Amino acid sequence: MMTDQTVYVVEDDPEMRQSVCHVLASVSVPVETYADAEEFLEGEDGGRAGCLVTDVCLPGMSGFDLQRALARLQVQLPIIMITGYGDVRTAVRAMKAGAVDFIEKPFSGQLLLDSVAQAFKLNDQAISAQAQRVQLHQRSAALTRRERQVMTLVIAGRTNKHIAAELGVSAKTVEIHRGHVMAKMKAGSLAELVRFAGVLERWAS
Incomplete structure (x- = not known):
């Protein structure tokens, strides 16, 4: 051993x-x-x-x-x-x-x-x-305020159209922000982004 x-x-x-x-x-x-x-x-x-x-x-x-x-x-x-x-x-x-x-x-x-x-x-x-939590926290900290808003709504299951209406922006703008969120969080899919968000939420609590 x-x-x-x-x-x-x-x-x-x-x-x-x-x-x-x-x-x-x-x-x-x-x-x-x-x-x-x-x-x-x-x-x-x-x-x-x-x-x-x-x-x-x-x-x-x-x-x-x-x-x-x-x-x-x-x-x-x-x-x-x-x-x-x-x-x-x-x-x-x-x-x-x-x-x-x-x-x-x-x-x-x-x-x-x-x-x-x-x-x-x-x-x-x-x-x-613990290493994963630290990495995810660092990635999350790199998001802009708008990107955090989009991420919160995305993991809540909202469509780009609904997010655009809620934030008062175009669906195209939401799509761009969503792409930035996925890239910065290094999430390969929506399911992975949701999992990452869950890890961050549990850590914060």
Whole structure:
């Protein structure tokens, strides 16, 4: 599992930290370890890529406290919760709060590797989605005020004729603006333009 992503392990038990590191090192996955949540948060700068493996029960802040703190900081690292005291209620709580997996100790090395691989995949998808949102925002910012008006009406399903009447311009002018919108947004079709607009709307909200 060669990767440029890192697994950040927050675990107060030295033997468990060593065990997790050994499993991940066996497939060449970079690992950083922390004895508690506070130590992990001290180094948080928003630039970490990979996933977080954290025990639920920690001295000081719990794994759930850490999960909430990262959410407040808008850090989107996929989180794998581990615990020696697993029950359905705790597992449901972890998953509802956004954890990608919940593993009960003792667990096999393969189970951990499978969970990390899935977390890495989710992180890749999140990074790609963020990059797309940034690109779409930049494209949208390049539109003129009139082009934004036309785009809003186009994705609402209005025809060029209706848009022209609403804006008080000719249908030919609308057609020109519409062409500019499609080119600037790099949309190959109306369906793609609608999808792009949906991404921007969800991001804004």
